[in-house]
Amino acid sequence: MPFATSWGGCAFAVLLGLLWGSFANVCIYRWPPTEEFPEGRSVVKPGSHCSACKAPIHWYDNVPLLSYLWLRGRCRACGTSFSPRYLLVEALTGALFGVAWWFTLGMGGMYETADVRLVRFVIDAWFVFTMVVVTFIDIDHKLILDKVTIPSIALAYLAGFALGHAWWEGLVGIAIGYGGPWLIGELYYRLRGREGLGLGDAKLLALVGALLGWKGVVFSLFGGSVIGSIVGIVHLARARKEIMTTELPFGPFLAAAAVFYLFAEPWIELYFRLV
Ligand SMILES: [Zn+2]
Numbered sequence: 001m002p003f004a005t006s007w008g009g010c011a012f013a014v015l016l017g018l019l020w021g022s023f024a025n026v027c028i029y030r031w032p033p034t035e036e037f038p039e040g041r042s043v044v045k046p047g048s049h050c051s052a053c054k055a056p057i058h059w060y061d062n063v064p065l066l067s068y069l070w071l072r073g074r075c076r077a078c079g080t081s082f083s084p085r086y087l088l089v090e091a092l093t094g095a096l097f098g099v100a101w102w103f104t105l106g107m108g109g110m111y112e113t114a115d116v117r118l119v120r121f122v123i124d125a126w127f128v129f130t131m132v133v134v135t136f137i138d139i140d141h142k143l144i145l146d147k148v149t150i151p152s153i154a155l156a157y158l159a160g161f162a163l164g165h166a167w168w169e170g171l172v173g174i175a176i177g178y179g180g181p182w183l184i185g186e187l188y189y190r191l192r193g194r195e196g197l198g199l200g201d202a203k204l205l206a207l208v209g210a211l212l213g214w215k216g217v218v219f220s221l222f223g224g225s226v227i228g229s230i231v232g233i234v235h236l237a238r239a240r241k242e243i244m245t246t247e248l249p250f251g252p253f254l255a256a257a258a259v260f261y262l263f264a265e266p267w268i269e270l271y272f273r274l275v
Contacts, residue, residue: 004114005109010102010106013097013098013105015094016125017093018065018093020097021089021092021094023043024090024132024136025089028133030043031145055076068084068087073086093128093132101121103263103266104120108263120163124262128259130207132255135251135255138250142249144198144251149207153207156210157210160211160213170213173216176214177208177214178203180217180218181201185202197250201254204251204254205217205220205254208258212258212261216261216265219257219258220257220258220261221257222257223256224255224257225253227253227257228253
């Protein structure tokens with residue numbers, strides 16, 4: 001597979017990531033419940049439109065990154081400015097697809113056959129896409145939606161199979177992923193009298209465990225806590241006046257650590273096999 005493993009393949013992966021990032025924006029914007037739509041909205045119908053003037057956005061104004069820069073982040077019809085967050089989500093997804101390419105089909109891939117590496121890329125790309133959606137919905141609404149995590153747990157378990165995991169590995173991962181945070185939450189509640197980890201976080205970790213096993217869960221939980229503490233300290237230092245009134249969602253930190261582990265795992269496994 002010369003093209004897939006060439007730098008052209010990398011550029012193609014980034015392009016694919018930009019397009020999926022564009023779709024991630026739609027999911028992030030439409031899936032969460034609102035007063036008008038308690039179940040969230042469809043990501044298919046209606047087509048993209050300006051949230052201010054409802055004018056449909058034509059395909060040529062909907063090209064990832066370029067349209068935003070070309071129109072300077074404004075609606076062509078009414079001139080309302082769109083949040084630069086749209087740009088960030090597209091760029092982030094594009095970059096993560098590029099990294100996923102490098103770690104599977106590129107230089108960072110393991111010595112596996114080309115088709116296994118391609119399957120690994122598809123799974124990694126799907127996983128990072130899901131983590132991007134979870135992260136930004138959690139930032140916006142402090143919510144991790146069941147309609148994202150529950151179907152993804154089933155998909156992740158099947159993906160584990162496709163990568164040759166034993167049938168029980170994903171199940172153990174799901175059990176530890178869901179049970180661990182639940183137990184921590186229970187203990188925290190007994191000790192401190194308030195909620196620590198939510199069940200949304202537990203389902204997110206069950207999703208991580210379904211694909212990456214119990215080690216992925218443990219890594220994400222500890223890695224997420226470390227990233228969360230660092231960001232929390234910075235956040236606290238900057239918002240000295242309104243101390244602790246704004247609680248940070250934990251999902252983005254778990255997702256970041258899980259993505260790190262997703263890419264690092266084959267290398268960590270190799271390291272321990274050699275030691
Ligand atoms: Zn408009």
